[in-house]
Amino acid sequence: MNDDSSKQECQCECGSSKFSVQGKPLVRMFCHCTICQEFNNAAYSDVTIYLSKDVHIQDKEKISFNKYKSPPAVQRGKCATCNKPAIELLELPLFPALTIIPSENIPSGPRLPEPAAHIFYHRRVENVSDSLPKHSGFIKSQLAFIAKLVPGLFRRLVDA
Numbered sequence: 575m576n577d578d579s580s581k582q583e584c585q586c587e588c589g590s591s592k593f594s595v596q597g598k599p600l601v602r603m604f605c606h607c608t609i610c611q612e613f614n615n616a617a618y619s620d621v622t623i624y625l626s627k628d629v630h631i632q633d634k635e636k637i638s639f640n641k642y643k644s645p646p647a648v649q650r651g652k653c654a655t656c657n658k659p660a661i662e663l664l665e666l667p668l669f670p671a672l673t674i675i676p677s678e679n680i681p682s683g684p685r686l687p688e689p690a691a692h693i694f695y696h697r698r699v700e701n702v703s704d705s706l707p708k709h710s711g712f713i714k715s716q717l718a719f720i721a722k723l724v725p726g727l728f729r730r731l732v733d734a
């Protein structure tokens with residue numbers, strides 16, 4: 575069963591931090607900002623965004639949340655066991671609560687969409703040679719994020 579009401583189990587690299595997602599993902603992006611680089615210990619993050627109400631975290635105690643200094647306000651959670659990125663919570667003004675999931679924590683299938691774009695590309699530590707749009711600059715990156723997020727949000731809310 576892969577309809578929108580079915581749940582998909584997700585987990586961190588070691589499997590200690592578990593959560594489930596249901597409903598349509600809003601958007602998937604690559605972010606090259608320096609905070610994503612530090613948090614993921616990688617050149618860029620690969621993240622998929624969900625409505626927080628579509629995400630159920632089994633045991634929040636197993637995830638340690640930290641606020642990194644950055645607009646917008648993101649609470650970034652790492653697995654307390656493997657110390658790898660587990661899940662992130664994003665509060666944007668005028669938006670419903672959003673949850674950011676490192677895409678590698680989502681099994682491939684209908685809950686893991688194709689990536690839409692690269693943002694904060696001016697912060698890249700390496701060039702990426704794919705055909706996706708690449709947005710540089712702080713404001714342009716934020717706008718590109720919102721511009722990709724909003725249609726996903728409408729799809730999710732209209733189909734709900």
Ligand SMILES: [Zn+2]
Pocket residue numbers: 586587588589590591653654655656657658
């Ligand atoms: Zn873990």
Ligand SMILES: [Zn+2]
Pocket residue numbers: 605606607608609610611619694
């Ligand atoms: Zn970022």
